[in-house]
Amino acid sequence: MPIAQRSVEKLIGLVDGNMQRAGGQKISLPILTPTGLWKKTGRLEGDISEFYMVRDRSGKQFLMSPTHEEAVTAMVATTAPISYRQLPLRLYQIGPKFRDELKSRFGLMRAKEFLMKDMYTFDVSEETARDTYSRVSAAYDRLFKQLEVPFVKVNAATGMMGGSLSHEYHYVSPVGEDTLMQCSACGFAGNAEVLDSATTECPNCRSSQLSQVRGVEVAHTFLLGEKYSKPLGATYLNTSGKPQSLVMGCYGIGITRVLASALEVLSTDQELRWPKLLAPYDVCLIGPKQGSKEQQPAEAVENELLQHLGQICGAQELLHDDRKELTIGKRLLDAKRLGHPLTIVVGARAVQQEAPKLELHVSGGEKLELDISEALKLVAEHSRQKKSLLAGRVREVEESRISQSIGHQL
Amino acid sequence: MPIAQRSVEKLIGLVDGNMQRAGGQKISLPILTPTGLWKKTGRLEGDISEFYMVRDRSGKQFLMSPTHEEAVTAMVATTAPISYRQLPLRLYQIGPKFRDELKSRFGLMRAKEFLMKDMYTFDVSEETARDTYSRVSAAYDRLFKQLEVPFVKVNAATGMMGGSLSHEYHYVSPVGEDTLMQCSACGFAGNAEVLDSATTECPNCRSSQLSQVRGVEVAHTFLLGEKYSKPLGATYLNTSGKPQSLVMGCYGIGITRVLASALEVLSTDQELRWPKLLAPYDVCLIGPKQGSKEQQPAEAVENELLQHLGQICGAQELLHDDRKELTIGKRLLDAKRLGHPLTIVVGARAVQQEAPKLELHVSGGEKLELDISEALKLVAEHSRQKKSLLAGRVREVEESRISQSIGHQL
Structure with missing residues (x-):
């Protein structure tokens, strides 16, 4: 509706600014991705009950993309040979994503159709990909501080996305569907998925003040390595002119979810409150x-x-x-x-x-x-x-609210 | 890709400005529309070969919307009773549309997935709906003059959309897939669909200088009447508190098509040229x-x-x-x-x-x-x-390039 749309557009502007500061270039990928590409990366082998699939008049099958690693990697693979000089590439888009949720709920918080910012990065090596990871993560930190909603950043499991390094950004809220372990002594936080959720001992400060809170995942970063570039043949030419697999990362922000959960966290029963x-x-x-x-x-x-x-x-x-x-x-x-x-x-x-x-x-x-x-x-x-x-002059008080996390030891 | 994306975003900004000047409020409608709504309006009875259809995990069927009359009308119908005081409503969005074309071609010119601006207006009467039609048409004229690409505006058939009044905006180009009749004496232009394409006599000035040119349809306006509001029960409360059917209009601009065809018209073999x-x-x-x-x-x-x-x-x-x-x-x-x-x-x-x-x-x-x-x-x-x-100070020279058309006799 018009009022919320204004807010969404402001968030998009804010995200655009931060992505472009991190060297991002905006693009637009098709919503329909041929399932053939997902077969090549092995991602149709797991649980596909959340995928919307559609066939065109010729019988060719497509996914209504829940994410675009395959699409962007195939696109990069089919462009003219990329030279190491042109890298890193940091491509992002802001557009609708689809997930046929068993239980969609809380309006924009978990909807079958939602707005995402997804960035895909391409580097010459694991080392430079880690630089990219740090730079994009810094842009995320800045963005979430600008929103002035307390957030926690936790080490995460890579799950179906694959890769070697991953962090999640959460808003702490009772409506959250993730379980986080948070230490009230040192501020450490982690996703219960990657920690022992029965323990009360903090892996950081060893105090016994680790307890569970509920989190809404609003953003996620992944260092993907060659998981997609290898099977889809996305290469660059190195200094000796030899093709080598691109080293990728992907970085998501749930645009509509950030908005919905920020309102959830900030508002009272009597009054809506916005960042x-x-x-x-x-x-x-x-x-x-x-x-x-x-x-x-x-x-x-x-x-x-x-x-x-x-x-x-x-x-x-x-x-x-x-x-x-x-x-x-x-x-x-x-x-x-x-x-x-x-x-x-x-x-x-x-x-x-x-x-x-x-x-x-x-x-x-x-x-x-x-x-x-x-x-x-x-x-x-x-x-x-x-x-x-x-202008990025975020308040120090916000900074201190952010839990020290494994992420900060990167 | 990043370069064209910049251009698309500029066009979106320009369209936003003109729509808001015409009283438009921006919204965002879901891409998936339940086919049930289209059954109610009778639009699943014709040729549906261009529709992408998909079922969710519960078996419910959806269209990947080629247009959103049903979705927006159903949305308006289910909001709290609308008072005549709140009208007119002029709601628009800019987002992807889908058409399973038999022959997609010329890149963005005729793609299966494309970006559209679609506005839907709701008025108390045919008379005020005609005022709305004039006002939105004026915004379209202004926009197309700002783009400085010669265009023709022609009376059009209402086709599957229905309604009583319709105009098309065309760029004249050999790659166009519509046939227009244009009079080189008085500038009159019409779509061959609504004229006798065998005649050479101009229905406006009676000269015999009417000839065929090819046009790319870049925008389309329709006065819809109650075609959608009636079957979907979209009403407002009139001055005596009685519910009455809303009188609708719809107004499309092919965002990606405007860009592609403007480049087609302006460029040479040697050089790309942009508005x-x-x-x-x-x-x-x-x-x-x-x-x-x-x-x-x-x-x-x-x-x-x-x-x-x-x-x-x-x-x-x-x-x-x-x-x-x-x-x-x-x-x-x-x-x-x-x-x-x-x-x-x-x-x-x-x-x-x-x-x-x-x-x-x-x-x-x-x-x-x-x-x-x-x-x-x-x-x-x-x-x-x-x-x-x-600021809207469009060149007079552009003004004169616009064919006098039936539309100007509105």
Whole structure:
């Protein structure tokens, strides 16, 4: 729907920025991948109950791709010979993925169709592939700090994806479907899959304060090696002109899942709360009710505010609730439901003779009474904080919330 | 691939801007639509050989949607009762569509999977739906003028989509698969489907200068009426609180097809040419070859240019070809292939004692020799032209290229 779509587009912009800083080039892979490619990599041999498969009019079979390792590797394999000089290649896309889940649930959290950012990297050697892994991981760390939702990064099993090194990013939430082991003494965290989930001893600090929490997996990184490039013949020409298998990595972020689970973690029963950079609008402005006795003078204030706000936070970040036929209370309720970071109300008190005040609702429950210039200052401060986050100046307090993890020993 | 992807993203941004100016709100509909919905509207009764169909693990059947009238109408039908006050609704998305073509060809021009912008509008009456039709059509006209590729707008048959009024936007090209009738006397144009293709008499000016040309359909608008809202029960509450069928329209633009066919129309055998607003980069900068005797002084010029160009056209619009191991000639050939609007070469003549000159290649074949300040002026002029186009100041010359059409008599 339009409101959430705005948030999705902001997240896409944020991810684009971070991927491009990590040397990523955006591409677009077909949704349909011939099953023949998956046969070559052996990935049709396991449990395929989650795959949507479709045949075209000629009988050729395709997967509605749940992931694109085969597609991108086959594409790279069929391009003109790649020279070592052209590497590393870091290709990514943002698009729909499909998984025929037995139990889809929690809306966007586990849907059969979902939006993913998937990056595939191609290097000359395991060593440079590890450099790439560090660089992309750093971009992930930066992104998740920019979102200001506490996250844990854990060592993970490589599973059906294969490869030698893997990390998961989790949001801790009771609705999470993964079990994480977290140490309250040193902050260490790991996926229960790769640890002994019966133990309470922390493998890092040896304290006995390891306990289970639930996590929502929002991102995953893999060092894949030659698992896909070998069977699909994706090679490059080395310094002596000889073809050699490309060394790959893949890096996913669940775009719609990040959004849904961030809202889940941040919100209360009373109020939706968004990561600062993902709120659909920064400011909601509610003017006087039609027919109220303050309508005319209050509208003058409203119009003045509209102009100033447009300049401060950008017109596209301003939601003007001009349904004047509704009471302020009714519109304020809608605004609370949508969880705007700042909601400004121009009511009767905005036009009183002595010390006129705007009502300002800050996401998180605070309600302030401010004069116009104070209100505008608050909006400007919000915009400044956003700009600062976008520039990568993430708060130290966020940094300390991140559990020290095996990943940091990379 | 990355270069074309940049162009696609620019086109998406341009389309977003124009749709939002026309009151559009962006949404995202699922790719899979239950076939049950299509049964209700009767659209599974015709030729379904172009549909990709898939069943999930429970046996439920879905279409990989070639279009989304059913999906969006069912969605609107199941939201809370919509009041006449909330209308019109103009919802659009940009996403992949699927058609199991018998003959896919010309790459992105007719592919089985392609990117579409599809808008669906909901109005209280046929009359207001016609207002919506005019407003969205105006947004389409503006967009196609911004692209600066000559187009014709013709009255069209409504076909499987149904409805009462329809127009197509075409690029004229020998690779086009539609036959248009165009009058060289008055500029009138129509689709041969709705005219008598044997006649040479123009139905507009009665001259006998009507002849056939080939067109690539790049966009299509339909006034749908109640064809979908009736069977799917999509209603609103009128002023007396009674439910009434919504009156719909739908409006498509083939995103990837616009790009492919614009390139087809504009390019020559020697050189790719992009619409100004869609070129992947505005400027390509080629510096001296490594080891050449002018390398050092020329690199000083190159660095100076890099800084200035970044400021003038934005760093993201600048492609710096720093493959210094390649000759200038080889890199210039690549630049020509990619068809950058401006390519600047810093070679030996850039550092000669007397009247140093940069070589500047303008898309379309012109090669200029300019000093730095002249070159920068040209880049600034290009950026100014782009800004002007983005602001909707389309050239009058483009306007006159548009055939007068039945559509203009709306």
